[in-house]
Amino acid sequence: MNSLTLRTPDDWHLHFRDGDMLQETVPATARCFKRAIVMPNLTPPVVNAELATAYEQRILSARPEGSDFSPLMTIYLTDNTTPEVVRAAKEAGVIAAKLYPAGATTNSDSGVTALSNLDATLEAMADIGMLLLVHGEVTSPDIDIFDREKAFIDSHLKAITTNFPKLKVVLEHITTKDSTDFVMAASENVAATITPQHLLLNRNDLLVGGIKPHNYCLPVLKRNTHQAALRAAVASGTHKIFLGTDSAPHEKHKKESACGCAGCYSAWSAIELYAQVFEDLGVLDKLEAFASEHGPKFYGLPLNEGTIELVNESWQIPENIALPNGDNIVPFFGGQTINWKLKP
Numbered sequence: 001m002n003s004l005t006l007r008t009p010d011d012w013h014l015h016f017r018d019g020d021m022l023q024e025t026v027p028a029t030a031r032c033f034k035r036a037i038v039m040p041n042l043t044p045p046v047v048n049a050e051l052a053t054a055y056e057q058r059i060l061s062a063r064p065e066g067s068d069f070s071p072l073m074t075i076y077l078t079d080n081t082t083p084e085v086v087r088a089a090k091e092a093g094v095i096a097a098k099l100y101p102a103g104a105t106t107n108s109d110s111g112v113t114a115l116s117n118l119d120a121t122l123e124a125m126a127d128i129g130m131l132l133l134v135h136g137e138v139t140s141p142d143i144d145i146f147d148r149e150k151a152f153i154d155s156h157l158k159a160i161t162t163n164f165p166k167l168k169v170v171l172e173h174i175t176t177k178d179s180t181d182f183v184m185a186a187s188e189n190v191a192a193t194i195t196p197q198h199l200l201l202n203r204n205d206l207l208v209g210g211i212k213p214h215n216y217c218l219p220v221l222k223r224n225t226h227q228a229a230l231r232a233a234v235a236s237g238t239h240k241i242f243l244g245t246d247s248a249p250h251e252k253h254k255k256e257s258a259c260g261c262a263g264c265y266s267a268w269s270a271i272e273l274y275a276q277v278f279e280d281l282g283v284l285d286k287l288e289a290f291a292s293e294h295g296p297k298f299y300g301l302p303l304n305e306g307t308i309e310l311v312n313e314s315w316q317i318p319e320n321i322a323l324p325n326g327d328n329i330v331p332f333f334g335g336q337t338i339n340w341k342l343k344p
């Protein structure tokens with residue numbers, strides 16, 4: 001196959017960051033995605049309608065000339081998010097709220113310390129049709145980092161989905177067979193996203209032959225049997241799993257550090273990398289539904305009308321991207337050659 005035309009895809013999990021960084025991240029995503037669910041973990045976090053609307057304006061101002069890209073805004077749940085806060089957010093166009101267990105990942109220190117603090121809020125979200133997006137990892141120091149996703153499902157997610165059956169829940173960036181099994185067995189109100197890195201890599205790619213800081217993200221890459229389960233899940237074509245890059249830039253010096261930050265900046269190659277995975281799996285015919293249909297259907301949004309074209313042509317992902325502030329980012333898969341390329 002020499003080229004592939006897809007309904008314009010959306011990215012259902014993305015970090016744009018803020019400030020100058022938007023000049024880099026917004027064009028990178030807008031080059032092929034029509035919409036993206038924008039994560040609210042700024043400092044300070046986006047916790048209400050007012051902050052979400054202001055952030056949305058900053059994103060819109062960073063769009064390239066002529067772009068019709070639309071950010072889909074979210075708010076960040078804290079112990080103090082009341083039903084009134086989510087109702088006001090919904091009225092302002094916010095479509096989802098993100099649950100970060102306190103301390104789970106980048107800028108999550110204001111996250112929720114006890115889910116029982118949020119019962120009334122989750123009930124209100126179910127009532128008004130606001131989705132719950134979950135970073136599904138426990139943070140207790142006694143739980144091994146490789147087991148934190150499964151522990152979250154067992155100790156929290158099963159209860160959330162049982163107690164709030166009408167609430168639509170997306171388990172973000174799943175990394176384990178436990179998660180694919182959970183999502184497939186759960187109700188139609190439970191879905192998941194998967195990143196390119198968790199489909200392409202396993203923990204050997206992080207730790208064998210020297211530590212690879214640019215493959216470090218959270219949830220951390222797991223063993224190859226989990227990677228195989230994720231690949232099998234997308235190959236099955238299930239409507240419960242869809243595209244969410246979790247593209248999450250950090251400056252090079254913050255990744256290549258004694259205490260390196262978590263996150264892979266995949267926006268410049270994400271759709272191409274997914275195409276490579278689907279090609280490897282022999283299911284290129286299932287890429288369009290994964291990238292462009294399952295997500296909007298789950299969120300209750302219209303499908304995009306335009307198309308993008310990918311051509312079967314080798315190219316090298318740049319090793320370095322210069323930022324407006326003079327810093328640099330090493331993009332995910334930087335320096336590597338891949339087979340699919342977005343036609344401009």
Ligand SMILES: [Zn+2]
Binds near residue numbers: 039248
């Ligand atoms: Zn994320």
